[in-house]
Amino acid sequence: MFSLAEENYLKAIYHLEQEHNGEVSTNAIADRMDTKPSSVTDMVQKLAEKEVLSYKKYKGTLLTPSGRKIAANVIRKHRLWEVFLVEKLNFHWDEVHDIAEQLEHIQSEELVVRLDKFLGHPDFDPHGDPIPDKHGNVKRTEKKLLSECEKNQRGVCVGVKESSGEFLQYLDKRKISIGTKIKVLGKEFFDGSMIIQVGNDQFFISKKIAENLYVQTN
């Protein structure tokens, strides 16, 4: 079993590995976790003992497959709880992170299985991030900004970049939410504005909107 602190280190290293794809430096971990490099060194040595990551002095660390699986499971729980908080308890997308940060450490295999079922086996959390499956595998799909899409491309809304109340209300009014299918009907060169199709409606959106909406294209 891994302590709360250990799980948080594994999670941070997991995310840093994706971002820089490759070894993760001591300082990068300290930064991310808002702690001191010396503390990181200690913990990383302990985790290396437990064989959830490999570590060579001054060379950075890499998760082992087992470490990666543990981290992915914590992230799975975090994201499932976020779905719960938003879908069932009607929290807003931007209010749930701190609570999920606590809930992700609850230990019970069965709880995760049942929560997942209760939520209808969601693939994405309310921010559009993919939820790893029980084996720690992530559906690596291209998540990109709507503004990066070309004419005639189709995508599914999977999240937002900004999540201010105004923006969410804007989306609400146009019936855009997680899972909404969007097609780009036209795109203007000079200002980046677009005409898109949502359901049976077609409408104009500015570049600013398109730059804050994530879509998943397949």
Place this chain on the structure above:
Amino acid sequence: MFSLAEENYLKAIYHLEQEHNGEVSTNAIADRMDTKPSSVTDMVQKLAEKEVLSYKKYKGTLLTPSGRKIAANVIRKHRLWEVFLVEKLNFHWDEVHDIAEQLEHIQSEELVVRLDKFLGHPDFDPHGDPIPDKHGNVKRTEKKLLSECEKNQRGVCVGVKESSGEFLQYLDKRKISIGTKIKVLGKEFFDGSMIIQVGNDQFFISKKIAENLYVQTN
């Protein structure tokens, strides 16, 4: 803010106060918490500093009103989560304790408010124990065994003592669950058996059944 360990001490002391109604001894706490008396002394002195309980050497402890409120809030969360686990995730009554023991420490006022609402403001947990309100007040209702009821008394089923699969199935078959109203129509002296009314049905139950069913009489 109180640490996980502190919250657990407050909760244990709260329960012990009810049971022995009065001061709680160091050994009693150690027993309940599965720890050593010396550890209890340390913690109790720390909590006395924080003014959540009063403590005189060798004399035992008593929660202060503020300590009692904190404890009741932890218990409130524990029981709300138990309702969630049983009602929404379909766990059995006897599987939920360990998970709720973890969930009770999640810190978020708003979460509790919303969870409570989501569950329909329940008054009792799946074991029939009352859920303290947000101010820490508990509906102090007489919870007693059905076997202790007299002829013509009415009560609402609020829990079970034993919770084996067989027993739960027995209750299920007779449509008895939390909230079910029961009236004692007759009681036999020599074997403690009863005739009871449940909805429109009347039937016979043995002493053993009556001794494992908690009812709330008003």
Place this chain on the structure above:
DNA sequence: TAATATTTTTAGCTTAGTCTAAAAATAAGG
């Protein structure tokens, strides 16, 4: 490539919460 800057590690200290062993206070029994 030598000097300087940056990163990382080590050494030693701190706090929370626990433990054991021994001392002190209280309770019980003859």
Place this chain on the structure above:
DNA sequence: CCTTATTTTTAGACTAAGCTAAAAATATTA
């Protein structure tokens, strides 16, 4: 009411996880 038993507290040590300050390794740059 004195002796013994029980309960409680104290003293000192341990572990996990963090910190600071200094030393060591690596990177950068003139």
